[in-house]
Amino acid sequence: MLRTTKKWIDDRTGIFTAVEYFFDEEIPASSGWHQVFGSVALFAFLIQVTTGILMALNYAPTPGEAWESLRYVVTQVTAGSIIRALHHWGASAMIVVVVLHMAQTFLWGAYKKPREATWMLGVVLLLLTLAFGLSGYLLAWDNRAYWGTMVTTRITAGAPGGAILLRLLGTDGTSIGRVTFARFYAAHVTLLPLVVGLLILCHVILVRRHGVTPAPGDEHRPKKHFFPEQLFKDTFAVFLWCVGVGLMVAFVKVPLGHVADPTDASFTPRPEWYFLFLFQMLKLFPGPLEVFGSVVLPGLAVAALMMMPFIDRSRLVKIRQRTGAIALATLAGIGWAALTATAVATTPKQIEDENIDDPQAWQLIPAAQLAGVGAFRAGHCASCHVLGHSAAGPDLTKAVSTKPSDWLMDHFRKPTPDASESDLPTAQLRALVQLVTKRDDNGIEAWKTAPAGPVMGAVLYQANECSGCHMLNGEGAKVGPPINGLRTRHDRAWVLGHFSDPDKFTPGSGMPPFDNLSDPDLATLTDYVLSIPK
Amino acid sequence: MVNQPHTRRSFYINAINVLGSLIAAALAIPAAAYLLIRPKGADDSGLTEVADLDQVKIGTPQEVLYVRKRVDGWRKITEKASTWVVRTDDHSVVAFNPACTHLGCAYHWDAPAKHFICPCHASAFSIDGKVLAGPAPRPLDRYVAKIEDGKILIGSVIEQG
Numbered sequence: 001m002l003r004t005t006k007k008w009i010d011d012r013t014g015i016f017t018a019v020e021y022f023f024d025e026e027i028p029a030s031s032g033w034h035q036v037f038g039s040v041a042l043f044a045f046l047i048q049v050t051t052g053i054l055m056a057l058n059y060a061p062t063p064g065e066a067w068e069s070l071r072y073v074v075t076q077v078t079a080g081s082i083i084r085a086l087h088h089w090g091a092s093a094m095i096v097v098v099v100l101h102m103a104q105t106f107l108w109g110a111y112k113k114p115r116e117a118t119w120m121l122g123v124v125l126l127l128l129t130l131a132f133g134l135s136g137y138l139l140a141w142d143n144r145a146y147w148g149t150m151v152t153t154r155i156t157a158g159a160p161g162g163a164i165l166l167r168l169l170g171t172d173g174t175s176i177g178r179v180t181f182a183r184f185y186a187a188h189v190t191l192l193p194l195v196v197g198l199l200i201l202c203h204v205i206l207v208r209r210h211g212v213t214p215a216p217g218d219e220h221r222p223k224k225h226f227f228p229e230q231l232f233k234d235t236f237a238v239f240l241w242c243v244g245v246g247l248m249v250a251f252v253k254v255p256l257g258h259v260a261d262p263t264d265a266s267f268t269p270r271p272e273w274y275f276l277f278l279f280q281m282l283k284l285f286p287g288p289l290e291v292f293g294s295v296v297l298p299g300l301a302v303a304a305l306m307m308m309p310f311i312d313r314s315r316l317v318k319i320r321q322r323t324g325a326i327a328l329a330t331l332a333g334i335g336w337a338a339l340t341a342t343a344v345a346t347t348p349k350q351i352e353d354e355n356i357d358d359p360q361a362w363q364l365i366p367a368a369q370l371a372g373v374g375a376f377r378a379g380h381c382a383s384c385h386v387l388g389h390s391a392a393g394p395d396l397t398k399a400v401s402t403k404p405s406d407w408l409m410d411h412f413r414k415p416t417p418d419a420s421e422s423d424l425p426t427a428q429l430r431a432l433v434q435l436v437t438k439r440d441d442n443g444i445e446a447w448k449t450a451p452a453g454p455v456m457g458a459v460l461y462q463a464n465e466c467s468g469c470h471m472l473n474g475e476g477a478k479v480g481p482p483i484n485g486l487r488t489r490h491d492r493a494w495v496l497g498h499f500s501d502p503d504k505f506t507p508g509s510g511m512p513p514f515d516n517l518s519d520p521d522l523a524t525l526t527d528y529v530l531s532i533p534k
Numbered sequence: 535m536v537n538q539p540h541t542r543r544s545f546y547i548n549a550i551n552v553l554g555s556l557i558a559a560a561l562a563i564p565a566a567a568y569l570l571i572r573p574k575g576a577d578d579s580g581l582t583e584v585a586d587l588d589q590v591k592i593g594t595p596q597e598v599l600y601v602r603k604r605v606d607g608w609r610k611i612t613e614k615a616s617t618w619v620v621r622t623d624d625h626s627v628v629a630f631n632p633a634c635t636h637l638g639c640a641y642h643w644d645a646p647a648k649h650f651i652c653p654c655h656a657s658a659f660s661i662d663g664k665v666l667a668g669p670a671p672r673p674l675d676r677y678v679a680k681i682e683d684g685k686i687l688i689g690s691v692i693e694q695g
Contacts, residue, residue: 047561050561050565054565054568054569057569058607058608060608065608065609068608068609069607069608071608072573072607072608075574076573076574076575076608077568077573077574078567078568078571078572078573078574079564079565079567079568079571080568080573082564082568083564083565083568086561086564228543228546228547228550229546231546231550232546232547232549232550235549235550235553235554236549236553238553238557239553239556239557242557242560246560389682389683390683
């Protein structure tokens, strides 16, 4: 039954015969593990296409909204963070395997006659793979993406014909806006996949036309078949590639920083790791010589790669005898590694605010209001004032109180004639006045939902009069630095230490030491100030 | 296919199948979860004020326009929406989803005939939402509705039928 169906389909489409023909390819006796990289690269491309399509299903390709939708993918959509990580690490791993594929071809001299066109097409595919990386980098629209792409477009501007390239990218080189974003997106998801897909097809057809490159001596040995031995080796290599990518997906977080901020002068842009060597090389060519590092040298290198089959026209020999090629590849590898390592070593450590979850309401309101929530709870006000509907007292979430603050303070001290006097400190009652008279929707939300820890932190913040010097969510003085975004500037140990001895951490600091606070209080206050977003 | 011991050949083929299946599963499982499982944070059970109770006469359905906040994918949006409100007595209202349960067209109240009528395929519904005629498969969908301090509040849809 199965056989008749298969035959019926094959008679009409030829699909099984085609697969058989493809798998039954004759390959030289010397073929083996060193020739698996092409298949892995093809597989990597298919993974990028698949995960890319999946991401596009939940992605809005415009500046700003791009970041929002990507954040939605990684925080809300089931397995969204896995799909994005597969695309991200898959891209890096694809570049690794494409370079390995080229290195193997180079070392074995497989670019020689009659395979010149196959090789040149391969070089073009390598460049297009890098173009994929470059264009995809912008699409996350976080600071990293924005500033990294900014640098790239500036380099483009300095190249010969740069003005035309910039026009094609829809920018004048001073900023990146909607048009440029659309161009990068269109290149990344329509133009490049189409062109790369077609060129891969041509590349594979050429590989079949000329056959897998034999080693000297193969002509005297019987040929092998691609299936099943070499296919097994290719599959196993693909499997190892997947394990590598899988480990990265599982254990290394893919960055998604703050939404791109063209005014953020504190951000140090760095390209993806595979472009770091170019970035570092630029530093070797100061001032007017820069164009050598950015355009001339890379241009010459690409030209040399392209023309390799015509530069090296010697006879095909065994890999062990290709000492010149081995030396050249080793030198290139060392140069690349040295430049990349220097770039990594000189990158300032950045405390990028990676907390991309939506901030909670309590993180967005002034400390006094949150301290007011503490007073409301400590004073058991909810026994009369139920939040959300009327009870013995009015529903305080309905409207902002217009009562004068003296009336409110008196009411808080002694809510009813027969109630006992409140024992809450005046500062906390004042905080409650702030809450009922000034709160917005976030205030109401925080009132209902703020966890006890941050509320206690806000009470301590209020009691110690921190707002006398520091600004927090729009309230406070500007004598000291703002609390918003403190976590992007300092870590927890620094803040804790700073409380007990400010002068030690910031020489000349005017802040008094807060050694009167107990350790748990200090920890609560530290957690609170570090939770306030940028 | 020739010159190879049979066992070796079958090992290769089995290994290709096993590794291939593992790779396919490792990719297909997250992809299926991504496509088929509902994203987090899409539920919204809050109540929205739509009208004063006094605006609605007992026994006469009224289309009420209101503004609601909703999570739409990655955006929290504020949008105009409508509902058909029927006040049944002094203390209770019913709020219908304004889409016909057949194919989602907007139905309206036919006052002389005293029923809701859908212009698309002529489904008719009684004042309490029951199907009177046409292809509609189930009664009109209702929102959670309640009255508080003289205001009509509605929440999420309760599916019927």
